[in-house]
Amino acid sequence: MRGGALPPALLCAALGFALAFAPRRTMLLAQAVMVIVALAASFLILPIGWQDGVFLGCWISVAATALTVHLPKGLGRTLALFLALNAGIWVGAVISTAGDRLDLFKSLPVALVCWPAAWLVARNKGIVIKVVSSWLIAVALLAAGLTIVPTPGYKPDHMD
Secondary structure (H helix, E strand, O other): OOOOOHHHHHHHHHHHHHHOOOOHHHHHHHHHHHHHHHHHHHOOOOOHHHHHHHHHHHHHHHHHHHHHHHOOOOOOHHHHHHHHHHHHHHHHHHHHHHOOHHHHHHHHHHHHHHHHHHHHHHOOOHHHHHHHHHHHHHHHHHHHHHHHOOOEOOEOOOOO
């Protein structure tokens, strides 16, 4: 859960599921914002010491973004654009500190899950998206816990 395309891909999936509850024009605009911001942020040069903080921010963003599928009225334009901006920043930051630029092109297309998800929402099957988003929240919280709590194998401990 550290590096590569998986954390940014899960954030893109959470954004895609959230955008399924937004109007179609907003979905397109938010996806464009996320891609542009992620590309720009991936060129930032961040210190290696920031890696734990960047991953923690990414996992918190996955949980918060996935949580928005439970909003009673769906996403408005402003919230959708804010979530896209936030996702773009964290996707780019994770790629910048721990990944390869190719990982960016592996993870960004996952946001396209919003189209089949919106199809499900239009057919009153949005509960499927809510259940999958809840799983994403659980994964994000567990992965964030690995960032906070020293776990054998991830950080040097007293035995090293």
